[in-house]
Amino acid sequence: MNADQLLERIATTLKRDIGPAVEGEYPKTQAFMAAVVLQKLGRELGLAAVHQAADEADTQALLDDLRVALEQSPAPAAVTAAVAGLAAARDDAALCALISALYAARAELGEQRFDALLGRVRKNLRASIDRRMVYAA
Amino acid sequence: MSATNDPKLEARILDYLKSRIPGGRDFSLANVSRIAVGWSHETWLFDLHYREDGREINTGMCLRRDPGNALLRHLSSLDEQYRVLKCLQDTALPTPKVYWFEDDLAILDMPFLVMEKVPGSCPSPWGREGRAYYQAAAERGTLPKSFTSTLATLHTLDWRAAGLEFLGVPATGPEFALREIAKWKELIALSDAAPEPILTDLIAWLEANAPSSQHVTLVHGAYRTGNLLIDDDRISAVLDWELQVLGDPMYDVAYVLSDLNREGTPLLSNLVDRDAFFRDYERETGFTIDIERCRYYNALYAMRSVAFWMSASGLYASGRSDDIRLARTAWSVPVVLERAATELGY
Numbered sequence: 001m002n003a004d005q006l007l008e009r010i011a012t013t014l015k016r017d018i019g020p021a022v023e024g025e026y027p028k029t030q031a032f033m034a035a036v037v038l039q040k041l042g043r044e045l046g047l048a049a050v051h052q053a054a055d056e057a058d059t060q061a062l063l064d065d066l067r068v069a070l071e072q073s074p075a076p077a078a079v080t081a082a083v084a085g086l087a088a089a090r091d092d093a094a095l096c097a098l099i100s101a102l103y104a105a106r107a108e109l110g111e112q113r114f115d116a117l118l119g120r121v122r123k124n125l126r127a128s129i130d131r132r133m134v135y136a137a
Numbered sequence: 138m139s140a141t142n143d144p145k146l147e148a149r150i151l152d153y154l155k156s157r158i159p160g161g162r163d164f165s166l167a168n169v170s171r172i173a174v175g176w177s178h179e180t181w182l183f184d185l186h187y188r189e190d191g192r193e194i195n196t197g198m199c200l201r202r203d204p205g206n207a208l209l210r211h212l213s214s215l216d217e218q219y220r221v222l223k224c225l226q227d228t229a230l231p232t233p234k235v236y237w238f239e240d241d242l243a244i245l246d247m248p249f250l251v252m253e254k255v256p257g258s259c260p261s262p263w264g265r266e267g268r269a270y271y272q273a274a275a276e277r278g279t280l281p282k283s284f285t286s287t288l289a290t291l292h293t294l295d296w297r298a299a300g301l302e303f304l305g306v307p308a309t310g311p312e313f314a315l316r317e318i319a320k321w322k323e324l325i326a327l328s329d330a331a332p333e334p335i336l337t338d339l340i341a342w343l344e345a346n347a348p349s350s351q352h353v354t355l356v357h358g359a360y361r362t363g364n365l366l367i368d369d370d371r372i373s374a375v376l377d378w379e380l381q382v383l384g385d386p387m388y389d390v391a392y393v394l395s396d397l398n399r400e401g402t403p404l405l406s407n408l409v410d411r412d413a414f415f416r417d418y419e420r421e422t423g424f425t426i427d428i429e430r431c432r433y434y435n436a437l438y439a440m441r442s443v444a445f446w447m448s449a450s451g452l453y454a455s456g457r458s459d460d461i462r463l464a465r466t467a468w469s470v471p472v473v474l475e476r477a478a479t480e481l482g483y
Contacts, residue, residue, distance in 0.1 A: 122478070
């Protein structure tokens with residue numbers, strides 16, 4: 001039995017057998033919530049490896065597109081630096097820094113280019129949140 | 138109602154109440170229960186029985202304790218709740234009468250306030266039973282009118298005369314929205330949550346598009362079924378005074394209009410027909426509902442929700458709270474972020 005299957009099974013027991021037997025509104029709610037947490041944790045664990053691989057591939061595709069976009073026309077130094085930061089770190093903190101840099105450079109970039117660059121970043125954000133929704137919703 | 142399983146606490150509550158009612162004798166508590174509502178403070182309900190001047194007195198009370206690890210931490214204090222409720226006591230808005238606030242930790246280990254237990258019930262709108270309750274009430278028609286009318290009372294009360302200026306009066310223009318954004322950014326920073334790129338996008342968008350407020354009113358901040366006590370198909374008390382501000386009334390209206398506050402029904406807050414709400418609210422307040430501003434505030438609510446859930450799950454993760462409901466909110470963050478992304482058009 002995998003860890004995610006084990007958690008799912010414990011969650012079922014909590015919800016079906018233990019929760020209903022608990023007296024008192026507050027502890028009963030706690031028992032039910034514990035079941036929900038275990039269930040969600042199990043689903044997240046079960047998908048973790050697949051989602052991590054998809055995130056890595058998406059980040060690489062984003063970096064490839066941004067490099068092309070920046071080669072075609074130079075961007076403000078802060079945006080270029082943020083793209084380099086993302087290439088080095090490949091994490092959410094660096095992605096946040098890139099988004100902040102785009103907003104800060106909005107006037108310099110012009111609306112059309114700002115929309116295009118932010119739109120490309122948002123494509124990744126949408127794919128990532130859709131994956132998380134599989135277990136979070 | 139269940140017992141507290143904490144006889145020592147009950148005895149200390151009783152000792153405190155005796156000290157506050159020196160003319161009374163033969164005190165006892167009944168129907169003591171901790172209820173699973175609210176996120177920020179412990180809420181205890183009980184009935185106090187005593188004799189005074191030869192009379193038998195039975196009075197329902199509600200005690201809220203601040204465990205110090207509250208969801209909103211420094212953004213919501215019982216002291217402020219007490220002050221707000223005191224100010225509202227003599228207005229037309231139905232609110233519980235507050236009796237005492239104490240910040241002496243020697244009394245009950247935590248700051249607490251004691252207020253009236255107003256008659257009525259507060260069905261949660263999230264479960265099947267609650268939805269059925271509000272659906273039936275919607276069909277009868279009285280409660281939806283009371284819902285809108287009470288919000289209109291809240292938005293038209295003279296907050297200066299009530300003494301609520303201490304909440305902070307925003308300047309006209311975008312200051313109200315920017316203050317709210319700053320407040321929730323502070324809570325997010327305190328939560329030590331992992332960086333969330335959609336949240337960064339959302340905050341930058343909100344800051345770039347902050348609307349100008351036209352009116353300054355008292356704003357409840359969480360006006361919906363579940364935060365309103367109902368008795369005989371009317372709102373008997375507006376509860377949950379933790380998010381109130383002075384600001385744009387559209388902030389509350391946006392909350393009423395939000396999809397977040399209804400499940401599987403077109404009825405606002407699971408209760409009110411949208412057209413009737415627009416008609417009655419505009420007639421009773423004289424304000425025109427500004428849909429664009431409500432859309433903006435809806436996005437701001439997404440940011441606020443993320444701040445709540447990050448703070449909540451952080452409290453559990455750091456061991457400052459044992460309430461498992463808070464642990465569950467870690468998975469509410471992506472749900473709200475997904476809605477935010479949709480609001481921003483992606």
